[in-house]
Amino acid sequence: MKEREADWSDWMASALAGDAAAYRRLLSALAPFVRSVVRNRAASYGLASADVEDVVQETLLAIHLKRGTWDERQPVGPWVAAIARNKLIDALRRKGRRVHVPVEDFAEVLPAEAGDDDGLRPGEAEKLISVLKGRQHEVVKSISVDGADIGETAEKLSMSEGAVRVALHRGLAALSQAYRSFRE
Amino acid sequence: MRTEDLIRAIAADAATPPKRLAPAVWIALAVSAVAAWIAAWGMLPPRPEVDPSFAAVRFPMKFVVTCAFGAAAAALAMRLARPGAALAPARVALFGAIAVLAAAMLVEMYVTPSGLWRERVMGINWLVCLVHVPLFSAAPLAAILLAMRRGAPGSPAGLGAAAGLLAGAIGATAYAAFCPNDSPLFVGVWYTLAVCLVTVVGAAVGARLLRW
Structure with a gap:
């Protein structure tokens, strides 16, 4: 647990400094x-596993x-768990349930089980990438689904790398916004 | 899109600088202090000379109280804005600020004949206080709420309320320098009421503005 948290904090610090690999x-x-x-x-709130x-x-x-x-003085695990809790509550609200998820349920941090990393094809997210339009859609699709890097994507779409970065960032923000708008 | 594909896309965006919360809040606080001070200085006449026989302790006490609430509200807001942050220390600070104000009021009641309590509470003009504290808090509230948009609160209304309390404390601190009423009884009633007003506004605006 402690080692895991130390790794996560290190990687997080590097990531914040712009290290994409970390x-x-x-x-x-x-x-x-x-x-x-x-x-x-x-499960106990009736959220389907696809959701x-x-x-x-x-x-x-x-x-x-x-x-x-x-x-950086704060451990990564509880920070992530709190964000996950918020997003779970959002998802349940979208489904029209009024719920209270006690914080304590997340205080006990579970070890990550191996074999869980199947990266299922989710329902809404499938449609999600299609909410992106034009360049944002092309760029996000190229980097995520097609697995190209920024340079390859720039070449393929005849854009500058800077423009690809901007489109990628805006595309990710738009994806997050699309989730939010399901709530309204 | 599979989750690992999404991870690839997010990692590729690592070079975009993160919108850090803490520096934004520090800037908002600096802007708030200047804005509240300029508003107070521009709108109110200078207060009469501090009377050492009456206000030697009471005058500085006003700032001890407003600053205690400001510090507690700042700690609370920062923790509400950060997922997973422990709230307990900020709650202790808030109770501490309330205790300081309550103690000042109790001492004032102890040293003041009860026939004078009403006069001390009412002061010279309480309406000036009720109008000006929220007025001086408006720009700080806007600046602080804007900075807090970088936060990720579990409760947007809760964070908005903490931001309102913080803005109210800043407005009250500026107002206190010009306010001719120095009795803790006046502060405890009218300052508190005015700051509560700002807190409620902060909660209402925050509930909409701070969703993420």
Whole structure:
């Protein structure tokens, strides 16, 4: 546990300084953790397992967009678990349930189980990428689904790398916003 | 989109600088202090000379109280804005500020004949206080709420309320320098009421503005 937290804090600090490799390591390690936190609670609130992965993805986007709220004196695990809890509540509200998820349920941080990292194809997220339009859609699809890097994407789409970065960032923010708008 | 695909896309965006909460809040606090001071200085006449026989302790006490609430509200807001942060220390600070104000009021009642309590509470013009504290808190509230948009609160209304309390405390601190009423009984009633007003506004605006 302690070692894991030390790794996460290191990677988080590097990621905040702009290290993409450390960031990817961190997010890959956090995904099964988030999944176990969400899944652990979801069943008792009647959230389908396909929806679990939506919450996982929404949480990862929120981690990204809100990473400026992480304080380096603060452990990463509880910070992530609290974000996951918020996003789970959002997801349940979208489904029209009024719920109270006690904080204590997340205080006990579960070990991430191996074999959970199946990265299911989620329901809403499938449609989600299609909410992006034009360049944002092309850029996000190229980097996520097609696995190209920034440089390859820039070349393929005849854009500058700077423009690709901007489109990527705005695309991710738009994805997060799309989740939010389901709430209204 | 599979989760690992999403992770690849997010990691590729690592070079975009994170919107850090703490520096934004520090800037908002600096702006707030200047804005509240300029508003107070521009709108109110200087107060009469501090009477050492009456206000040697009472005058500085006003600032001890407003600053205690300000510090507690700042700690509370920062913790509400950060997922997973422990709230207990901020709650202790808030109870501490309330205790300071309550103690000042009790001492004032002890040293003041009960026939004078009403006069001390009512002061010279309480309406000036009720109008000006929220007025001086308006720009601080806007600045602080804007900075707090970088936060990730579990309860947007709760964070808005803490931001309102903080803005109210800043407005009250500026007002206190010009307010001719120095009795803790006046502060305890009218300052508190005015700051509560700002807190309620902060909660209402925050509930909408601070969703993420």
